[in-house]
Amino acid sequence: MFRSIQHTTIRLRLQRWLPAALALALLLTACSSGGQNRESDGEPTTLKIMYWNEQIFYNDYGLLFYATHPNFDIKIASTSSIQTGEGDYNEKFDEFIRNEKPDILMLTLDQYEKFAADGRLASLESYVADDKFDLEGLIPGLVDLMREKGGGELYGLTPQFSGQAVYYNKDLFDRYNIEYPTDKMSWEELLNLAGRFPTDGQDEDRIYGIDLGYTASNLHQFGQTIGLTMGLRVVNSADKRVSIDSESWVRAYETALKAFRSGTLYPNDNSDFSGVMTYEDYLFQNPFIAGKVAMTINTTYLLQQLREAANAFPDKAVQNWDLVTIPVDPANPDYTHDTPFYSIFAINAESANRDAAWEFIRYIHGDEFAQVRSKTFAGQLPVRTKYIQDSEGRNMAAFYMLKPSSSSLFAGIEDLPQDFSMQYYTIGTEEMQAVMDDRKSVAEALASMQTRLQAALDASLANQDSGGASAIPGGTGASTGIDADEAAADDAGEDAVE
Numbered sequence: 001m002f003r004s005i006q007h008t009t010i011r012l013r014l015q016r017w018l019p020a021a022l023a024l025a026l027l028l029t030a031c032s033s034g035g036q037n038r039e040s041d042g043e044p045t046t047l048k049i050m051y052w053n054e055q056i057f058y059n060d061y062g063l064l065f066y067a068t069h070p071n072f073d074i075k076i077a078s079t080s081s082i083q084t085g086e087g088d089y090n091e092k093f094d095e096f097i098r099n100e101k102p103d104i105l106m107l108t109l110d111q112y113e114k115f116a117a118d119g120r121l122a123s124l125e126s127y128v129a130d131d132k133f134d135l136e137g138l139i140p141g142l143v144d145l146m147r148e149k150g151g152g153e154l155y156g157l158t159p160q161f162s163g164q165a166v167y168y169n170k171d172l173f174d175r176y177n178i179e180y181p182t183d184k185m186s187w188e189e190l191l192n193l194a195g196r197f198p199t200d201g202q203d204e205d206r207i208y209g210i211d212l213g214y215t216a217s218n219l220h221q222f223g224q225t226i227g228l229t230m231g232l233r234v235v236n237s238a239d240k241r242v243s244i245d246s247e248s249w250v251r252a253y254e255t256a257l258k259a260f261r262s263g264t265l266y267p268n269d270n271s272d273f274s275g276v277m278t279y280e281d282y283l284f285q286n287p288f289i290a291g292k293v294a295m296t297i298n299t300t301y302l303l304q305q306l307r308e309a310a311n312a313f314p315d316k317a318v319q320n321w322d323l324v325t326i327p328v329d330p331a332n333p334d335y336t337h338d339t340p341f342y343s344i345f346a347i348n349a350e351s352a353n354r355d356a357a358w359e360f361i362r363y364i365h366g367d368e369f370a371q372v373r374s375k376t377f378a379g380q381l382p383v384r385t386k387y388i389q390d391s392e393g394r395n396m397a398a399f400y401m402l403k404p405s406s407s408s409l410f411a412g413i414e415d416l417p418q419d420f421s422m423q424y425y426t427i428g429t430e431e432m433q434a435v436m437d438d439r440k441s442v443a444e445a446l447a448s449m450q451t452r453l454q455a456a457l458d459a460s461l462a463n464q465d466s467g468g469a470s471a472i473p474g475g476t477g478a479s480t481g482i483d484a485d486e487a488a489a490d491d492a493g494e495d496a497v498e
Helices: 002-031 054-068 089-100 109-117 125-131 142-149 170-175 187-194 219-229 247-262 279-284 301-312 354-364 367-376 418-436 442-465 484-494
Strands: 045-051 072-078 104-107 164-169 208-211 293-299 321-324 344-348
Touching (some): 045 054, 045 089, 054 072, 054 354, 054 367, 072 354, 109 142, 109 344, 187 247, 187 293, 219 247, 219 418, 247 418, 293 301, 344 354
Parallel strands (some): 045 104
Antiparallel strands (some): 164 293, 164 321
């Protein structure tokens, strides 16, 4: 119900903006020098691009690209077939590429790293140098991360991202005479700040310090999020040994436990809404929009909801808000483990149309495309920072100030068995529920997790070696045990006109 309402609104918004965006694209093309376009006036240039499906591609990229490149004939190799059915995901993915032979591949970060190491991607370095393509204007750390994952070579880029930030209600901070949050706070600092808001009053009337949504759906989920921020890992990559009973992990989970018991976290009961829901209902079931929480950690998708709520319901919606970065590891305050790059475009090393493929990649990562897409915001931001702006001067840099880190909870373990990822979540949830029920201390629960998870990992690896288990889709990218492809498909679907 909620997603249906949201999709309808996004669809209407895109239908309103796309004609204007198309006109702007044509105007920019007419005013620019024609030397950048590699296509000729002869036969159409055929290009096969891997994407979710043709409809989503048309709305995300095709409309603008066709307007400026009428001599291109683009075919879409739809990945929808990979997402359905049984069988090993990675095998189906490879088979899809072998059969479809797309010129441009759409990859997750882990797939990008593996394909680059296997020599299956064409380098972009010479194209960037020859075209003097501007990489400096992209969000900090993006190119460095792509080169790091490419073994020192640039093989791909992503044109949009949907990062996270801390949204805060300035009026509530002013009311209770509490200083505003700042960029690059630790989890302890952020939660202590949230804890300064009063915790008395009835649930329907009181103000909560912070809403963390799914991040704090249970103690295990929140503890691992804090641990990931601190750069901790579940498994030692050198010997494939579980390493979750360390003092650092104890500190991460105890920080989460303290927050749970403080009464400052907004309760997420995950109850289903029954009955008819209007778009107003949908907007105001978010406690930050409704002014019920002082802070929330959320993605770029909340930006548009806040703007629409403020315009349509100015007397009810929060108006005076701003942004700071999500919490960081004090030992590495310039980096984040939130890497929201779901769709990396790279050129297939076997493509016979590399120049044409580069023209597409160049255009969708260029200044003109970013300028037009910034006028049709539907949840994701362009990677060109000069087009990430807010009319009221809010701190939009909070979404991209931090450089992406390449590590994850399971970093270093290639083809980690998928069943271990699921067991990690199940066992962790069980053990941390025992902590919440006062049946175990955090240290005792982590010691039990250590023993149970090591046995589960050993069994999973043995089963995988015998051909009985699948690896996590896309490698080890699901740092929280969630399929990254599912999240990517959701993000792409937000931009689609149905």
